[in-house]
Amino acid sequence: MAKASYLAGVALALAAGSALAADLPSRKAPPPAFVPPPPAFSWTGLYGGVNIGYGFGASSSIRGGELLTQVPGAGPFAGAVDVAAGAWNMPTNLNGVLGGGQIGYNYQFSPWLVVGVEADIQAADLRTSQAAGVSYISPVTGAGVTGYANANQYVDWFGTVRGRLGLTLPSWPNLMIFGTGGFAYGSVESAHRYTRFDGSAPLFATQASATTTSTNTGWTAGGGVEWTPMAFPAWSLKVEYLYTDLGSINQVGTGFYSAGAFGGPATMLVTGNQANFRWHTVRAGVNWHFNPFGSSAPVLAKY
Structure with missing residues (x-):
């Protein structure tokens, strides 16, 4: 009987404890800490950088000819004109090292389309030197004439202002293939010298020369690839x-002819000496993006 009373007491105590525990507030585990997602990659923003490359010729040419006019009233051929028109057409290929800096702005319209504008300025050491021989029979005197033309071209610096249109893929957002084109300007120089050797005896030579420096304008177009390492989103590398x-530059060189087959003074001009300035450029560069994620970084709600 005592044993039954003891068991009944234990059961009653357990039931009372369970009821008391049910009335206590429950304790839940704390929610996991919120980690914001990394910002989506975007090309939008300002950037600037440096580049270095090489320029090489694009089938340019230097063309010119000789025009020799007897001074009226002087010598047996007074007023006569000796012409060697189109006497030379020399192929030229500007080449040399170049380098400079660029600054620009991109705006990413969609996961695959980037539109931007870029300006750059380049120091250059582009140059070429060509020579050509001339030989003809003077239509005035019937004497043989030989000549030697020497021409030099230089580009000391140039710059461009270009639009850029880039394509990306959602699976490769940090790789952009772009086309570019726009306005170009730069300092160009053309220098030429022509020496005429008269076939009469004694042999007589005279020269005409000219040097012209100009700031020319023109156009440029091309394309390239730009890539940003995801570990360093503020930097990008490009090949372009x-x-x-x-x-071109058109020049007229002058010289004074005092003797020779003409038998008297004459004025010699090197006419139509046209030097063209066009070339290819391949260069590599690095850019620093001032705001690498632009305005596409997510906005997080605050509670």
């Missing part, structure tokens, strides 16, 4: 090709 055309 450009074709640049800065027009």
